[in-house]
Amino acid sequence: MASLSNYISILDPSLLVVMAGTVLLSISASLVGTFAFLQKRSLVGDAVAHAILPGIALAFILKGEKDPLILLFGALISGWIAIALMDFISTKTKLSSDTAIATILSVFFGFGILLLTYIQGQANGNQAGLDQFLFGKAAAMRQSDLWVYGGLALVLILAVFLFFKEFSLLSFNPDFAQSLGLPVKTLRFILNTLMVLAIAVGIQAVGVVLMAALLITPSAAARSWTDSLKPMMLIAAMMAALSSFAGSYLSFIAPSMPTGPWIVMSLSLMALASLFFAPKRGMLARLLQQKKHQRKIRNENILKAIYHFSERSDQQKDWLRIEDIQGIRAFKNDSLKEGLKQLNRKGLLLLKSHQLQLSKRGEQEAMRIVRLHRLWEMYLTQRLRLKSDHIHPNAETMEHIISPEIEAQLLRELDYPDLDPHQSPIPYENDN
Amino acid sequence: MTIEAWYIIITGALIAASTAILGSFLVLRKMAMLGDAISHAVLPGIVVAFLLSGERDSTLLLIGAAFSGLLASLLIELLHRKARLQEDASIGVSFTWLFAMGVLLISAYTGQVDLDQECVLYGEIAYVPLDLMAFGNTYLPRPLLVAALLFLIVLLYLLFSFKGLKLMSFNPDFAQSLGIRTQVWHFTFMAMVSLTTVLAFEIVGAILIVALLVVPAATAFLWTRALIPMIVLAVFIGVLSSFGGYGLASVLKGSIAGAMVSVAGLLFFSSLLIKLLTPKKN
Amino acid sequence: MKNKDINKVPSLEVHNLAASYNRMPVLWDIDFQIPQGVLTGIVGPNGSGKTTLLRNIMGLMKADSGYVKIFGEDLNKVRERVSYVPQRESVDWTFPASVREVVEMGRYRNANLMRRLSKTDKEKVNIALEKVGMLEYANRQISQLSGGQQQRVFLARSLAQDADLYLMDEPFVGVDAATEEAILEVLSELRNEGKTVVIVHHDLQTAYQYFNWIILLNTRLVAAGPKEEVFLQENLREAYGGRLTILSKLSNLIAKSEFPVREKGFKETEGSGDGQS
Numbered sequence: 007m008a009s010l011s012n013y014i015s016i017l018d019p020s021l022l023v024v025m026a027g028t029v030l031l032s033i034s035a036s037l038v039g040t041f042a043f044l045q046k047r048s049l050v051g052d053a054v055a056h057a058i059l060p061g062i063a064l065a066f067i068l069k070g071e072k073d074p075l076i077l078l079f080g081a082l083i084s085g086w087i088a089i090a091l092m093d094f095i096s097t098k099t100k101l102s103s104d105t106a107i108a109t110i111l112s113v114f115f116g117f118g119i120l121l122l123t124y125i126q127g128q129a130n131g132n133q134a135g136l137d138q139f140l141f142g143k144a145a146a147m148r149q150s151d152l153w154v155y156g157g158l159a160l161v162l163i164l165a166v167f168l169f170f171k172e173f174s175l176l177s178f179n180p181d182f183a184q185s186l187g188l189p190v191k192t193l194r195f196i197l198n199t200l201m202v203l204a205i206a207v208g209i210q211a212v213g214v215v216l217m218a219a220l221l222i223t224p225s226a227a228a229r230s231w232t233d234s235l236k237p238m239m240l241i242a243a244m245m246a247a248l249s250s251f252a253g254s255y256l257s258f259i260a261p262s263m264p265t266g267p268w269i270v271m272s273l274s275l276m277a278l279a280s281l282f283f284a285p286k287r288g289m290l291a292r293l294l295q296q297k298k299h300q301r302k303i304r305n306e307n308i309l310k311a312i313y314h315f316s317e318r319s320d321q322q323k324d325w326l327r328i329e330d331i332q333g334i335r336a337f338k339n340d341s342l343k344e345g346l347k348q349l350n351r352k353g354l355l356l357l358k359s360h361q362l363q364l365s366k367r368g369e370q371e372a373m374r375i376v377r378l379h380r381l382w383e384m385y386l387t388q389r390l391r392l393k394s395d396h397i398h399p400n401a402e403t404m405e406h407i408i409s410p411e412i413e414a415q416l417l418r419e420l421d422y423p424d425l426d427p428h429q430s431p432i433p434y435e436n437d438n
Numbered sequence: 439m440t441i442e443a444w445y446i447i448i449t450g451a452l453i454a455a456s457t458a459i460l461g462s463f464l465v466l467r468k469m470a471m472l473g474d475a476i477s478h479a480v481l482p483g484i485v486v487a488f489l490l491s492g493e494r495d496s497t498l499l500l501i502g503a504a505f506s507g508l509l510a511s512l513l514i515e516l517l518h519r520k521a522r523l524q525e526d527a528s529i530g531v532s533f534t535w536l537f538a539m540g541v542l543l544i545s546a547y548t549g550q551v552d553l554d555q556e557c558v559l560y561g562e563i564a565y566v567p568l569d570l571m572a573f574g575n576t577y578l579p580r581p582l583l584v585a586a587l588l589f590l591i592v593l594l595y596l597l598f599s600f601k602g603l604k605l606m607s608f609n610p611d612f613a614q615s616l617g618i619r620t621q622v623w624h625f626t627f628m629a630m631v632s633l634t635t636v637l638a639f640e641i642v643g644a645i646l647i648v649a650l651l652v653v654p655a656a657t658a659f660l661w662t663r664a665l666i667p668m669i670v671l672a673v674f675i676g677v678l679s680s681f682g683g684y685g686l687a688s689v690l691k692g693s694i695a696g697a698m699v700s701v702a703g704l705l706f707f708s709s710l711l712i713k714l715l716t717p718k719k720n
Numbered sequence: 721m722k723n724k725d726i727n728k729v730p731s732l733e734v735h736n737l738a739a740s741y742n743r744m745p746v747l748w749d750i751d752f753q754i755p756q757g758v759l760t761g762i763v764g765p766n767g768s769g770k771t772t773l774l775r776n777i778m779g780l781m782k783a784d785s786g787y788v789k790i791f792g793e794d795l796n797k798v799r800e801r802v803s804y805v806p807q808r809e810s811v812d813w814t815f816p817a818s819v820r821e822v823v824e825m826g827r828y829r830n831a832n833l834m835r836r837l838s839k840t841d842k843e844k845v846n847i848a849l850e851k852v853g854m855l856e857y858a859n860r861q862i863s864q865l866s867g868g869q870q871q872r873v874f875l876a877r878s879l880a881q882d883a884d885l886y887l888m889d890e891p892f893v894g895v896d897a898a899t900e901e902a903i904l905e906v907l908s909e910l911r912n913e914g915k916t917v918v919i920v921h922h923d924l925q926t927a928y929q930y931f932n933w934i935i936l937l938n939t940r941l942v943a944a945g946p947k948e949e950v951f952l953q954e955n956l957r958e959a960y961g962g963r964l965t966i967l968s969k970l971s972n973l974i975a976k977s978e979f980p981v982r983e984k985g986f987k988e989t990e991g992s993g994d995g996q997s
Contacts, residue, residue: 048526049471056645099710100814100863101465105656108470109706112649116699119560119646123692140559141541215478215559215645216541219534226527263545267538274535281521289521295978303983389964390940392749396736399785400749403983404970412969419966466815602833605825608815612877615778615804617796618830663861665816 021258027147027156028211028250028269032220034159035208036246037166038200039221040239043229044177048222049104050092053111055205055217057088059118062139063125074154078206085202088114115214142213142266144254155207162204165196166239173197174235211250212266219270220246227277230284249273301348303406304337308345309354309372310379310405311335312364317430325361373433379405380426381416387427388420394427442567445579447684449566450698452585453638454650454676456592458658460631461651462669465659466607471526472511474648475533476628477635479510481540481558481644484636489547500636507632508625510536537644560695561643581641588637595630596669603627604665642695649699650676657706660713675705729792731756731885731916732777737786738982739769739776744975745939746772748967749786752935752944756884759911760918761927764937765960770920771807773937774889778804784982790885800829803883805874807890813862813870820858822873823849826880848879851909853902868899875903886910886917892926904930924956939967 042051061084062077069076092110096103122140138146147155166173175183176193184190201221208220224242232238253269282289311334315326318334331342346362349355354368364372379401386397408416426432439447464473483506487499510532517528544558563581570577596603605613606623614620635647642650658672683698690697730753739747746769754760762770775781777788779795790798803826826848827841837845849855852872857865862873871891878886891903907930910917921927927934927947934950936942942959943950974981 043524043527046524046526048524048530052474052530095710099660099713101656101659102468102470102812104468105465105470105652105659108474108648108652109656109703111474112646113653113699113703113706116646116649116696117703118696120687120690120692120696120700123560123696124690127691216534216538218530219538222527222530223534226523226531229523230521260546262548263542267541267545270534270538271542274531274538277531278535281517281523287522292978296980299977299979303980385966386749389967390748391942392751396749396751399736399982400738403980406983407973407977407979408970409973412966412973415966415969468812598834601828604817604821605828605833608817608822609806609811609825611775611780611806611810612804612825613828614780615799615802615806616828616830617799618828618833659816663816663863664818665821668816 021254023149023152024144024147024265025251025254027152028144028254028265029247030156030159030163031208031211032224032246032250032269033243034162034166035204035217035220036224036242037163037239038197038204040225040228040235040242041173041177041197042201042221043225044174044235048218049107050089051201051205051221052218053092053107053114054085054088054202055209055214055221056111056118057114058085058202058206058209059139059214060084060114060121063118063121066125067121074151078154078158078203081206081209082199082202084114085205086199089198089202118214138213139209140213140215141264142209142211142216144211144265144269145257147210151210155210158203158207162200162207165200169193169196212269216266216270219273223270223273223277227273227280230280230287233287245273245276249276299406301345304341305345305349306371306375306406307335308337308342308349309364309368310375311337312355312362313369313372313376325358325363327361331362370435373435375405377433378408378413380430380432381413381420381423382408383426383428384420384423384432385416397427443684445567445582446563446694447680449579449582449585449641450563450680450683450694451677452582452589453641454654454680454698454702455673456585456589456634457638457647457650458654458672458676459592459596459669460627460634461653461655462658462665462672463603463607463627464631464651465655470648470652470656471529472514472628473631473651475514475529476507476510476632477644477647477651478533479513479536480504480507480632480635480639481537482506482543483509484639484644485540485543485547489543501633504629504632504636506536507635508628511628557640557643559643559645560693561639561641561646563641563694566641584637585641588634592630592634599623599626642698646695646699649702650679653699653702653706654679657702657709660706660709675702679705728756730754730789731758731791732918733789733792734773734777735787735789737773737776737788738784739772739781740784740974740981741772741781742975743981745784745971745981747776748940750937750941751786752941754916754918754933754935754944756916757911757914758916758933759907759931760916760933760935761921761931762918762935762937763921763924763927763959764942766922768938768959770922770937771889774804774887774918774920777887778802800881801884803878803881803886805878805886805888805891808867808871808874808893810889813865815862817862818858819854819860819862819865819873819876820845820849822862823854823858823876823880826877844882845876845880848876851879851906852876866896868895871895872899872902875906879906884915886915887919888917889920890922891919892921892923892930924960939963939971 039051042048058081061080065077065080066072088110092106095101095106095109172188172193175188176190176197180190205217205221209217212220224246225238227245228238228241231241249269249272252272253265256268257263257265280288285291308331311331312326314334315330328342331337346355346357349368350357354365354371356363356365382401382404383397386392386400387394423432461473464470480503483503487503491499513532514528517523517532518525523531544554566579566581569580571580571583602623605618606620610620635644638647654672654675657675658668662668662671679698679702682701683694686701687694687697732754734750734752737747737750738745750773762773764770772781776783788795790802795802823845824837827837827844846855849858852875854869854872854876857869862870865873875891878888892900907917919931921930928951932947933945934947935944936950936955936959938959943955
């Protein structure tokens with residue numbers, strides 16, 4: 007961290023400009039991108055980013071110099087034509103939307119490359135520096151650029167706030183938006199324009215090829231942290247800002263490395279980390295949750311086995327041996343021991359030198375599981391009319407899942423039956 | 439025309455023909471954007487292959503690089519199925535990440551990799567005649583031979599897999615119901631796309647390969663109603679784009695690969711226009 | 721059923737099949753058998769799992785539990801005796817292929833995928849085309865066909881497979897009267913040859929008239945058997961009278977949680993199994 011604060015304190019103003027610029031650009035792109043993500047139009051964003059290239063090149067050819075506003079205007083026009091063409095091709099021809107996107111993306115981009123190389127061959131070609139649009143050249147950003155691009159980014163951010171409600175409705179449920187009397191077509195036009203603008207502005211930082219990442223990756227990452235839109239956009243914006251910061255820092259300490267790819271790299275790593283490790287929705291969290299469920303299922307099965315033993319054995323034993331449980335149900339030895347320990351810790355089970363006994367609460371819990379199992383078997387035979395020799399496997403799973411609410415409903419619907427389909431008694435808590 | 443010009447045009451035509459064949463099935467299977475993703479994603483594999491071999495014609499390593507394309511499709515699959523990210527975003531996140539990694543590798547090892555960022559984008563087809571290989575007394579451009587070999591491989595693949603590819607593209611569920619191992623077919627197809635992308639990389643650049651994969655096939659699909667004519671027409675359009683592209687590029691003094699794509703795009707849009715203006719007869 | 725069929729193995733046995741779609745349970749322990757030589761309709765309201773059932777039988781989805789036997793064997797052993805007709809809408813009919821090409825796919829096997837079709841294969845294709853009245857359209861491109869003709873092409877492809885058990889997903893949807901008639905004729909011919917046909921069908925009105933064996937489904941099996949025994953007021957009311965609330969609630973709970981849809985690898989020791997718990 008010392009070197010980081012060092013870095014900031016020794017920054018000359020032009021580097022601060024770069025940082026402020028990239029952070030603003032990426033925030034605006036991530037916010038607009040969230041809506042593209044929600045509409046499952048991420049790849050359209052990718053195509054638009056590529057399709058902007060010929061617009062910029064043509065604007066330069068016509069104007070003869072690198073005026074940011076004119077170039078933006080060119081970008082806006084060609085981005086818009088690309089969107090319109092993609093929509094047209096995928097709706098009016100037999101080509102699929104996926105083919106339409108790939109076609110527009112690659113043709114516009116190839117044409118853009120042709121124009122760029124043409125410009126480079128011209129007299130004023132080298133001073134154009136148009137190739138920076140390919141990979142972005144954040145480091146070359148000057149103060150005048152910051153005013154234009156940063157200002158536009160601010161406008162975009164503001165527009166997203168202004169139209170937040172309309173855009174979210176449009177993304178989640180366009181039919182409903184229409185039924186509310188919202189001008190869906192106009193809104194879509196505005197949203198598309200914002201997207202093209204955000205892309206045109208954003209390529210200053212990362213270039214056309216990697217622009218898609220700035221649009222999509224923050225929302226893809228944010229999605230694994232939250233289910234609601236506002237926090238999602240906030241997280242996306244924060245990640246975008248953070249990665250721009252990191253990208254500029256990394257390319258500062260290693261000047262030969264370009265800023266744009268570093269931004270995308272840090273953004274992607276954040277996204278992958280989120281997708282894998284985020285609490286609740288992350289892949290790892292879900293795996294752990296599954297593991298936890300498996301433990302719960304095993305422990306409940308142990309309780310049940312103990313219950314069955316006392317139900318079946320003629321002589322009532324107070325203390326059971328581990329072998330007694332194994333005699334009822336074949337658990338793996340290690341797994342059984344682990345389960346017994348966990349149950350003991352929870353106070354459901356008493357352990358005494360290789361012998362065990364259910365506690366009061368343990369007995370109730372065991373009864374609950376056996377009750378759910380037999381109730382569910384009852385339900386399956388009565389409502390699903392399954393044969394009584396087929397219902398066991400199903401109940402074997404559902405007994406662990408049925409919630410108290412569903413249990414109450416089962417009891418009501420089945421009217422507190424005494425016996426299950428196999429004539430085993432259904433245990434209730436006030437029985438004994 | 440000079441012999442150099444012919445070298446360039448024929449190399450371009452062979453590449454375009456190979457991609458047109460594979461691209462026809464990409465278009466029909468509605469997987470064009472997966473092709474796009476793969477063409478970006480092979481970059482880090484190519485850079486690593488160059489770094490390890492220190493030269494660019496180590497075919498074995500390039501085939502290794504083709505596996506990075508397959509890895510990309512596996513990553514997309516992983517994000518989509520296991521991390522439950524929606525499919526379009528899975529594609530977008532994966533290929534931008536891998537591409538960024540490739541660019542960073544290139545800039546980190548500038549001295550050691552004979553690659554630059556422009557080459558990544560639009561290849562070096564103009565230098566084809568300079569890279570000669572000796573055959574006894576005759577010299578032929580190495581990229582031309584690579585392109586010819588690629589075309590041969592793709593042609594053989596098409597010949598042996600035509601029925602399978604047709605069935606898989608039209609009705610994969612039915613194929614599976616016949617007991618056909620659709621996963622194997624899918625994997626092989628993706629491997630072919632990756633291999634083509636890697637071999638064509640230095641000639642037309644990673645990104646323009648997408649154009650050659652998709653655009654001729656899409657154009658041909660507009661005109662035809664049978665599979666073999668579609669593939670033949672796609673190949674023809676690809677070859678035509680190579681000729682036209684060379685001409686256009688020499689007039690504008692611009693990138694040949696860019697011009698090839700522009701010509702292919704022109705053919706696509708004029709086909710679209712003609713198809714729209716001529717009334718449908720039933 | 722006549723007595724002679726009783727000794728035969730069932731053409732299709734679905735045993736305790738449970739399946740889910742995106743972790744949402746769609747089929748609850750479906751259990752039935754279909755004898756050989758019957759014309760069966762799988763009938764039920766929208767979203768009752770009819771297509772899922774068919775896809776599970778064909779091994780296109782992985783079941784959560786239970787199994788399927790076809791002529792008493794695993795599907796892989798008898799694949800050549802089974803023909804599957806997916807929903808017409810499940811494919812893109814703009815695909816550049818001719819009618820003949822599609823029907824030829826019915827003769828594709830792993831063994832001949834890399835080779836040309838044999839003469840017998842081509843003959844079978846022609847016979848199948850003739851049977852559905854599409855021989856004169858054999859060279860037409862499929863994009864030019866009407867909905868009814870598309871369905872006939874699928875039927876011909878199925879006939880070309882020369883199977884003993886036919887599984888068809890909604891073949892009567894969106895077809896004209898002539899095609900409906902043609903399909904019915906083919907079906908009764910198949911039945912006369914002693915073949916078994918299983919058809920997913922959503923229309924209750926025509927089901928009674930078309931089929932002689934009915935599977936009534938609504939995520940659970942309501943009834944299965946000869947149509948006279950199944951088509952009872954109470955069964956129909958049960959199948960079409962909405963979902964069971966408890967079942968839906970539990971399904972949602974499973975879909976949202978990370979619980980296994982079915983407990984993996986549980987095994988009870990002898991004597992404690994068989995539902996004695």
